[in-house]
Amino acid sequence: MKRILGLVMLSVLLLLAACGGTDKTSTDTVKNDTTDKHEAEEPVKEITTDDMISAFKKDGLEIGDVTDLEKKEFGDTREEGKRILVPSLGEDAGGRIFRFKDKEGLAKAKEYYVTLGESGPLFYSHTYEKGLFLLQMNGDMEDAKFEQYEKVMDAIID
Template identity: 70%
Template sequence: MAACGSNSKEASVTTNDVVIQSFKDDGLDIGDVSDLENKEFGDTRKEGKRILVPSLGEDAGGRLFMFKDKKGLEKAKSYYDELGKESPLLYSHTHANGLFLIQMNSDMKDAEFEKFKNKNSMDKALK
């Protein structure tokens, strides 16, 4: 996993590099990708994408964020993690790498989410 601090390569990588290139190149189940509205962690992030995952059903999937700094990333990850602790209905998978955070809804099986983490798609994009 990349270091949590920002480096020059990370600064030049975009969410499109991670989602469209790396995830799809790894054969992960990625459907339509669209921009997120600013209301989702607006000024703390550089980019945000909604990722649809066809195997989860219509309009199901998650989000990929690229944050401006580690503090913003940690705040967003904590938000999703705490929601899941408050209610099992609000649980979602989260994984941080560098300044990227991926969040997928709980309909995704743990083994499938592990592919997003363990395929190291974000690491490859950062190299």
């Protein structure tokens, strides 16, 4: 009885080994297909404030001198900050574009500009947020013109 059971088990093992050999090629093919797909995928590029400014320019929007903002403006809550001059608004006038680390930092910054604008018309500015970006522009800019900047941001940020 033990011999018969042993022979049956040996036969099953040989059968499994034979089946396993034919599946190996199809498994290798699947692995190669999966690897090729992952290699073909391009990494997602992180959008920067420079990318946004380039997109504004490409779309024909007015962008003068651009400078980095000191960290004191919203400090550790932001990744990047740029000051944008818009010559048609006057000397030393324009706005800012920020990329924040998280939504909380962005919300606080936007609230700062909204509250400042509510204190009087002299301090009003346009603000627009999309993703982790906040655009702030001088309130003297026409609404229709500011909407053009918004559209560019909408087109770039998912």
